[in-house]
Amino acid sequence: MQLEEAQEKFIQSWGTLGSHWGINRTMAQVHALLLVSAHPLSAQQIMDALKISSGNANMNIRALIDWGLVFKELKPGERKEFFVAEKDMWEVVRKITIQRKKKELEPVIRVLNEISEVEENSPEAEEFVKVVEDIRTLAQKADSTLEGLVKSDQKWFVGTFLNLIK
Amino acid sequence: MQLEEAQEKFIQSWGTLGSHWGINRTMAQVHALLLVSAHPLSAQQIMDALKISSGNANMNIRALIDWGLVFKELKPGERKEFFVAEKDMWEVVRKITIQRKKKELEPVIRVLNEISEVEENSPEAEEFVKVVEDIRTLAQKADSTLEGLVKSDQKWFVGTFLNLIK
DNA sequence: TTATATTTTCAAAACCTTTTGAAAGAAGTA
DNA sequence: TACTTCTTTCAAAAGGTTTTGAAAATATAA
Numbered sequence: 510m511q512l513e514e515a516q517e518k519f520i521q522s523w524g525t526l527g528s529h530w531g532i533n534r535t536m537a538q539v540h541a542l543l544l545v546s547a548h549p550l551s552a553q554q555i556m557d558a559l560k561i562s563s564g565n566a567n568m569n570i571r572a573l574i575d576w577g578l579v580f581k582e583l584k585p586g587e588r589k590e591f592f593v594a595e596k597d598m599w600e601v602v603r604k605i606t607i608q609r610k611k612k613e614l615e616p617v618i619r620v621l622n623e624i625s626e627v628e629e630n631s632p633e634a635e636e637f638v639k640v641v642e643d644i645r646t647l648a649q650k651a652d653s654t655l656e657g658l659v660k661s662d663q664k665w666f667v668g669t670f671l672n673l674i675k
Numbered sequence: 676m677q678l679e680e681a682q683e684k685f686i687q688s689w690g691t692l693g694s695h696w697g698i699n700r701t702m703a704q705v706h707a708l709l710l711v712s713a714h715p716l717s718a719q720q721i722m723d724a725l726k727i728s729s730g731n732a733n734m735n736i737r738a739l740i741d742w743g744l745v746f747k748e749l750k751p752g753e754r755k756e757f758f759v760a761e762k763d764m765w766e767v768v769r770k771i772t773i774q775r776k777k778k779e780l781e782p783v784i785r786v787l788n789e790i791s792e793v794e795e796n797s798p799e800a801e802e803f804v805k806v807v808e809d810i811r812t813l814a815q816k817a818d819s820t821l822e823g824l825v826k827s828d829q830k831w832f833v834g835t836f837l838n839l840i841k
Numbered sequence: 842t843t844a845t846a847t848t849t850t851c852a853a854a855a856c857c858t859t860t861t862g863a864a865a866g867a868a869g870t871a
Numbered sequence: 872t873a874c875t876t877c878t879t880t881c882a883a884a885a886g887g888t889t890t891t892g893a894a895a896a897t898a899t900a901a
Binding site: 862 | 874875877878879880882883885886887888890892893894895896898899900901
């Protein structure tokens with residue numbers, strides 16, 4: 510397979526994966542493009558490569574920067590900005606985990622805490638509390654696990670931790 | 676807080692979480708409704724409770740059954756079908772993991788395997804292969820981890836495993 | 842068989858998210 | 872200052888997904 514074809518496939522595939530992961534398709538494609546680029550790219554180059562508008566490019570580049578997945582790079586003498594991707598995949602996983610934990614898991618845990626204080630004055634209410642407590646336990650465990658993952662380093666995770674689970 | 680208000684909040688919250696997890700909002704709400712119902716519900720009761728159409732209810736109930744998150748229950752003497760949710764949260768997590776692994780992770784791994792066979796006849800191609808290999812390693816580790824999670828039982832996971840990561 | 846209850850299908854409508862591109866803004870240059 | 876280049880904004884358009892509800896299909900009972 511030739512390089513260009515492989516890059517194309519990678520960008521498409523990463524875009525699809527991203528769209529299942531709270532990262533929109535284009536955002537993931539921009540990230541993929543920067544991942545496989547040997548050099549930093551300008552907004553214009555990204556627009557051309559992915560055939561997207563300036564507004565779209567700008568919006569998604571900014572979002573990627575917010576997530577910490579892409580960095581600005583200024584070249585001396587050049588007015589325009591260039592962009593590079595975070596290439597350490599462990600960092601990428603960590604940063605996506607941080608965002609999703611904050612946006613998804615934490616709000617649910619807050620609601621679960623709230624509603625587990627329902628008055629247990631009927632069999633239905635007792636049953637309800639049981640279900641909610643069960644979910645809350647699991648959600649808090651998941652939260653700790655992700656917190657641990659975010660804090661751990663890759664060597665330990667891949668080297669030690671994964672051997673335990675298999 | 677009163678039971679009804681708490682149930683309402685739970686259903687909304689579960690719906691929001693679901694929509695970030697490859698389960699559409701209504702599908703997650705149906706699941707939530709069944710989770711907090713003390714008794715099996717008919718399609719009509721689900722339609723009334725969530726104020727959704729018959730088509731919508733039917734479609735999402737069927738999807739939940741496909742995922743193994745909801746079961747049909749037939750009552751003697753009753754023509755209509757009743758539905759109950761899988762209430763073991765560990766099973767719920769397992770079943771969602773199975774689906775998402777199959778639909779998202781596995782296809783990406785297939786593409787990564789394919790494109791890592793690109794001809795390494797330039798520095799760009801070598802760089803590309805390095806990035807792809809890196810991702811492939813992580814993806815395969817993630818796959819093993821999830822496979823392990825799917826096969827492990829909750830007691831071990833929550834009791835032993837989680838203490839290691841904190 | 843016919844009548845009735847229930848489930849399923851699917852095209853159209855509603856809804857939500859993403860993308861576009863023109864215009865405005867910002868920043869450097871002459 | 873005015874000019875050029877690049878970035879950002881945002882209302883409208885496009886695109887995608889979900890929902891509706893009438894009609895068709897299915898199942899049971901009489």
